[in-house]
Amino acid sequence: LAKTTQPISMDSYEGQEVNITCSHNNIATNDYITWYQQFPSQGPRFIIQGYKTKVTNEVASLFIPADRKSSTLSLPRVSLSDTAVYYCLVVPEGQNFVFGPGTRLSVLP
Amino acid sequence: ETGVTQSPTHLIKTRGQQVTLRCSSQSGHNTVSWYQQALGQGPQFIFQYYREEENGRGNFPPRFSGLQFPNYSSELNVNALELDDSALYLCASSLNSGVGEQYFGPGTRLTVT
Numbered sequence: 001l002a003k004t005t006q007p008i009s010m011d012s013y014e015g016q017e018v019n020i021t022c023s024h025n026n027i028a029t030n031d032y033i034t035w036y037q038q039f040p041s042q043g044p045r046f047i048i049q050g051y052k053t054k055v056t057n058e059v060a061s062l063f064i065p066a067d068r069k070s071s072t073l074s075l076p077r078v079s080l081s082d083t084a085v086y087y088c089l090v091v092p093e094g095q096n097f098v099f100g101p102g103t104r105l106s107v108l109p
Numbered sequence: 110e111t112g113v114t115q116s117p118t119h120l121i122k123t124r125g126q127q128v129t130l131r132c133s134s135q136s137g138h139n140t141v142s143w144y145q146q147a148l149g150q151g152p153q154f155i156f157q158y159y160r161e162e163e164n165g166r167g168n169f170p171p172r173f174s175g176l177q178f179p180n181y182s183s184e185l186n187v188n189a190l191e192l193d194d195s196a197l198y199l200c201a202s203s204l205n206s207g208v209g210e211q212y213f214g215p216g217t218r219l220t221v222t
Contacts, residue, residue, distance in 0.1 A: 034210075041197070041215075041216070041218075042213075042215055042216070043111070043113075043199045043201070043213025043214050043215055043216055044152065044199075044201075044213050045111075045213065046210040046211070046212070049210070085151075087151055091207075096142065096154050096157055096165045096167070096206075097142070097152075097154060097211065098154065099144075099151030099152045099153070099154075100151050101149075101150060101151050102151050
């Protein structure tokens with residue numbers, strides 16, 4: 001299974017754009033890149049998933065370079081309610097999710 | 110809300126006891142995965158059930174067992190509880206196994222004393 005590396009923590013201010021980069025050097029051809037968000041005492045919540053190039057939804061954008069060895073989750077104009085832990089997962093087709101420790105994002109006023 | 114419910118919300122057990130946790134999956138979902146999340150760590154995969162059959166297992170001992178019912182709800186059973194079993198137990202439902210989105214429930218907080 002591909003291992004992911006992401007920063008342990010990040011700080012930002014309200015209204016700023018936040019970019020969290022995840023490294024996954026051993027990603028395989030059939031792997032997808034998925035990001036989840038988790039608030040304290042709640043289950044993780046799906047944010048976005050992609051395979052290559054760029055994916056955008058109403059919450060975030062996901063940028064994946066051609067070699068797919070890294071990916072960047074971009075959160076536009078964060079608010080205090082975006083304070084959470086963000087997990088980057090590389091999900092092989094037909095296999096199961098492996099969560100790392102995630103990135104603890106703190107949004108300050 | 111994801112439509113995934115878990116019961117109970119909190120539970121306190123004594124070392125050596127047995128516990129059963131329950132999960133109701135989102136309507137139409139045939140796959141349930143269970144995770145253990147210790148404080149400050151990411152969720153760790155325990156096992157997955159797809160159409161009532163175990164479909165993958167993480168690095169957990171056999172005293173962690175599960176069941177999925179015809180309505181796709183699921184149970185997680187843990188025997189001979191140890192102090193290290195204290196954690197948040199999460200279930201997630203999805204439509205078919207694989208890379209698709211998993212919908213997580215709020216979890217059951219288990220404390221073993």
